Amino acid sequence: MGENAIDLGRRRFLTGRSAQPQPQGVRPPWSRAASVAAACTSCGACVPACPQHIIAQDAGGRPILSFAESECSFCGACAEACPEPVFDRLLPAFEHVAAVGADCFAGRGIVCQSCGDACPESAIRFRPRLGGPALPEIAADRCNGCGACIAACPAQAIAVSAHSAEAAHA
Ligand code: SF4
Ligand code: SF4
Ligand code: SF4
Numbered sequence: 001m002g003e004n005a006i007d008l009g010r011r012r013f014l015t016g017r018s019a020q021p022q023p024q025g026v027r028p029p030w031s032r033a034a035s036v037a038a039a040c041t042s043c044g045a046c047v048p049a050c051p052q053h054i055i056a057q058d059a060g061g062r063p064i065l066s067f068a069e070s071e072c073s074f075c076g077a078c079a080e081a082c083p084e085p086v087f088d089r090l091l092p093a094f095e096h097v098a099a100v101g102a103d104c105f106a107g108r109g110i111v112c113q114s115c116g117d118a119c120p121e122s123a124i125r126f127r128p129r130l131g132g133p134a135l136p137e138i139a140a141d142r143c144n145g146c147g148a149c150i151a152a153c154p155a156q157a158i159a160v161s162a163h164s165a166e167a168a169h170a
Helices: 008-015 033-039 077-081 114-118 148-152
Strands: 055-057 063-065 096-100 124-129 132-138 158-162
Touching: 096 132, 114 124, 114 148, 148 158
Parallel strands: none
Antiparallel strands: 055 063, 096 158, 124 132
């Protein structure tokens, strides 16, 4: 990283980022908006089951994920804890992928590759360019939607993006 690279820990301290929720509403892996609406009883069993502590309950008591602090490890504990037919492990875990927005530091001239370092799927490549830091590009066909890049981004520049119509509004 270059001289003007952002120190992630310092940045989080300065911005108080850790207290900020992820804006998108994402349902747990292997669940869908329709199955949550139809079968979730708001029992909350999946919430304490998650070892990553990324499941909370929305206003209706239904599970919602936040990638602000951590990613989904695809451990399956949420699905195992649920007593209702909300989860279907035969489905792809998520219907979203990650997408980089306009707040990306690299796009604003500040060297940063935190998302690329965090991605377990090597789905983020950095495209060199003249006159500025290399820009992140997420390969949708490699992204599994885990959210590790969202948690790692010091600019809060990454969000989930619909892979199909349902995902970003789940
Ligand atoms: S699969 Fe595991 S890490 Fe992911 S949301 Fe469910 S319990 Fe949490
Ligand atoms: S998207 Fe976030 S983590 Fe990735 S380069 Fe931009 S600011 Fe850094
Ligand atoms: S969501 Fe996960 S797999 Fe997709 S780009 Fe981000 S870190 Fe990589």
